[in-house]
Amino acid sequence: MDELKELEGAIDLASNELNQMDDDLNLLQQKKANYLGKKGIIANVMSNMKNLSNDERKELGMKSNKIKVLLEELFEKKRKEIEDNIVERKLKSETIDVTLPGVSMPVGGIHPLNQTVMELEDLYIGMGYRVAEGPEIETDEFCFEKLNLPKGHPARDMQDTFYINPELLLRSQTSPVQVRTMLEEKGKPIKIICPGKVYRRDSDDATHSHQFMQCEGLVLGKDITLADLKGALLEMVRKMFDKDRQIRLRPSFFPFTEPSVEVDVSCGICGGKGCPTCKNTGWIEILGAGMVNDNVLRMSGYDPKEIQGFAFGIGVERITMLKYKIDDIRNFYTNDVRFLNQFKEEK
């Protein structure tokens, strides 16, 4: 009987094929179909059985069932083997060598202006101040009117301003945060600094930027005097620069303070003797300040007879440029990493 021979040969044929096969589950599936599928060898033998005698059919039936089981076992064993091999290979290729040196990620640093702001915050918080903030889009009322700069006041010209509409503008100074804080505190003492961005319609050059940073200060309480202002600024200058620095106050004008002063710091390059940086004067201007104008106090609900105090406005770029001897304000805003990397803290 040819069919019987074909069946008996199938086992050897299959194991030969499987032995030579790559670890490929799809291929295995195809090969299995060649033997056990609808058109495979077993099915083929069965379909020819109708031409055989009863005895032959019985024998062939039993035989083919046995062979079928053996083939199934053979293919199952191979499937397991392939799967195990695949897993093993994957484990091998994905092992991590924990002894390899790490790859360090490039990290950024804190912008020099933000470093200055953080230093200012630190030292003023140390003196009992708190940090207040206000919006960069401000009302004309808070940015000017309540600071004693009514509409049409000539001192408004000092600050060329970006208006959004007649009542809204990009704040030209951080002083409106004073107004906001006074309105919130309703006559109570205040001790704040307010760092933040301000905007002016200026052409950018080495010393001007249409957007820069200020740090406002406001202290209101009983019996606060200009001497307290001087102390608060001298302390700042000595911590920001060095402990031998001096400051001097020169009379000036700001609509929101009376009297108003401009504050100079002794030149750190020549020690006060005179050099090109201080234009041979020994002094460098760093900020404006003064005693808060009675009108400003009244407009925000404070009684000048009960409470008074001082305010100041530090130019953050200015003191950062002095501290690190930077000669062009545009360096802060052009994002050249060669410049910025110099201010990265060493780890």
Ligand code: DAH
């Ligand atoms: N706001 C002023 C400016 O931008 C700076 C200033 C001066 C702020 C005197 C003050 C101050 O609080 O009292 O030029």
